[in-house]
Amino acid sequence: MAPLLEISNLSVRFHSDKAEVFAVNGLDLSLDTGKAIAIVGESGSGKSTVMMAVMRLLQSNASITGQVKLDGTDVLQLPEKAMRRLRGKEMAMVFQNAGSSMNPTKTIGDQMIEPMLFHHMASARDARQVAVKLLHQVGIPDPEERLNNYPFEFSGGQLQRVMIAMALIADPKLLIADEPTTALDVTVQAEVLILLKKLQRERGMGLVFVTHDLAVAAQVADDIYVMYGGFVMERIAASELTTHLVHPYLRGLVQSIPKIDGPRTELPYIPGQPISITGGLPDGCVFASRCDKRFVKCHERPRHISISQQHSVSCWLAEGGVEQA
Ligand SMILES: Nc1ncnc2c1ncn2[C@@H]1O[C@H](COP(=O)(O)OP(=O)(O)O)[C@@H](O)[C@H]1O
Ligand SMILES: [Mg+2]
Known part of the structure; x- marks a missing residue:
């Protein structure tokens, strides 16, 4: 192969x-x-x-x-x-400083859901579910609520996990x-x-x-x-x-x-x-x-x-x- x-x-x-x-x-x-x-x-x-x-x-x-x-x-x-x-x-890429590659003015949820809608990958409701599932997979507790948080509300390690979740959106x-x-x-x-x-x-x-x-x-x-x-x-x-x-x-x-x-x-x-x-x-x-x-x-x-x-x-x-x- x-x-x-x-x-x-x-x-x-x-x-x-x-x-x-x-x-x-x-x-x-x-x-x-x-x-x-x-x-x-x-x-x-x-x-x-x-x-x-x-x-x-x-x-x-x-x-x-x-x-x-x-x-x-x-x-x-x-x-x-x-x-x-x-x-x-x-192919997707994760960088050293998760914070600097995210939009500080948008919630994590919006930043995860928007690309899914843009690429017609999911309906709005499904996209939210996909985001929750991904955050869960990368080990973010209470993913449902965390979607409403802004990047500054996460620790460095958690933000890196969120960034990994974002990179995995399109599998x-x-x-x-x-x-x-x-x-x-x-x-x-x-x-x-x-x-x-x-x-x-x-x-x-x-x-x-x-x-x-x-x-x-x-x-x-x-x-x-x-x-x-x-x-x-x-x-x-x-x-x-x-x-x-x-x-x-x-x-x-x-x-x-x-x-x-x-x-x-x-x-x-x-x-x-x-x-x-x-x-x-x-x-x-x-x-x-x-x-x-x-x-x-x-x-x-x-x-x-x-x-x-x-x-x-x-x-x-x-x-x-x-x-x-
Ligand atoms: N846009 C650029 N213009 C000029 N030199 C650059 C540019 N980007 C990287 N370099 C140089 O290329 C070399 C390799 O850099 P880089 O790939 O970032 O190394 P590493 O990731 O291993 O630290 C370095 O000497 C760096 O200064
Ligand atoms: Mg480098």
């Missing part, structure tokens, strides 16, 4: 007066129906850009090449009108969640993660979960894509994360996952600054400047090679390179 989402050789550059930003560089990604993948990387590694390209929501200073197939249709080639139908209906095949729990405290974050995972399983949706937190990624996803400088460094099954890693970047990230009882840290404890992708890319591996395993070959850009069906990597070590002591 063809993948639900198949991204091939996607590149995105942003143009500005000053310089070009090489935000995404030849990215391949594949997600099957009913599976979850996580895209992990430091801030600025290009995660949101990939997802905004999938939703075709990038700003006009972006130039995009490659293919983004949803159920076999290249969304990059669709006219905007067809794209509007696809957004929300076939999308693909749900994209871009750092949906980053602004929440750890306990609430864990609850929202469990909810997303549960909904994904129950509905058989494809889920793309974007995060800077590798530990979170491992909890949610079947497959993990690690990005650095706009490239996928390694793609690996979550179950093999601690045993089969190749890329020194990812190994560093795994080592920096905090112990359960230790202090919580953000990505990463790898020395050095993220590569600048403004103005051009280095000739060699983008991670070389921070890599403690680099050797002569790393002056050339590594290919992304397959190690097994679920495992691929961009690193010369995978091609028989010799580690430096």
Whole structure:
């Protein structure tokens, strides 16, 4: 069966007066129906850009090449009108700050019911019932009454749940969640993660979960894509994360996952600054400047090679390179 989402050789550059930003560089990604993948990387590694390209929501200073197939249709080639139908209906997105993407002057009920009426998905009475059911599914108590509340009357965690309910209105095949729990405290974050995972399983949706937190990624996803400088460094099954890693970047990230009882840290404890992708890319591996395993070959850009069906990597070590002591 063809993948639900198949991204091939996607590149995105942003143009500005000053310089070009090489935000995404030849990215391949594949997600099957009913599976979850996580895209992990430091801030600025290009995660949101990939997802905004999938939703075709990038700003006009972006130039995009490659293919983004949803159920076999290249969304990059669709006219905007067809794209509007696809957004929300076939694929929906949940963002980091639920509050800022909602209308503060309208009740949650109105904000959930209006799109259903607009798309002729339900009668007014049915739409209200659908909204109640969805709020119940995402764990909002007293959903009937809560429909009459405004966004400011919800806590951060509840608002994130409401936003997930909104994303599910049209029963999308693909749900994209871009750092949906980053602004929440750890306990609430864990609850929202469990909810997303549960909904994904129950509905058989494809889920793309974007995060800077590798530990979170491992909890949610079947497959993990690690990005650095706009490239996928390694793609690996979550179950093999601690045993089969190749890329020194990812190994560093795994080592920096905090112990359960230790202090919580953000990505990463790898020395050095993220590569600048403004103005051009280095000739060699983008991670070389921070890599403690680099050797002569790393002056050339590594290919992304397959190690097994679920495992691929961009690193010369995978091609028989010799580690430096
Ligand atoms: N509209 C834009 N114009 C110029 N540069 C942008 C724009 N949007 C994002 N970028 C740049 O693209 C790179 C990747 O950004 P982003 O995809 O948001 O990273 P992430 O989500 O991993 O933090 C960053 O260097 C960011 O500054
Ligand atoms: Mg982002």
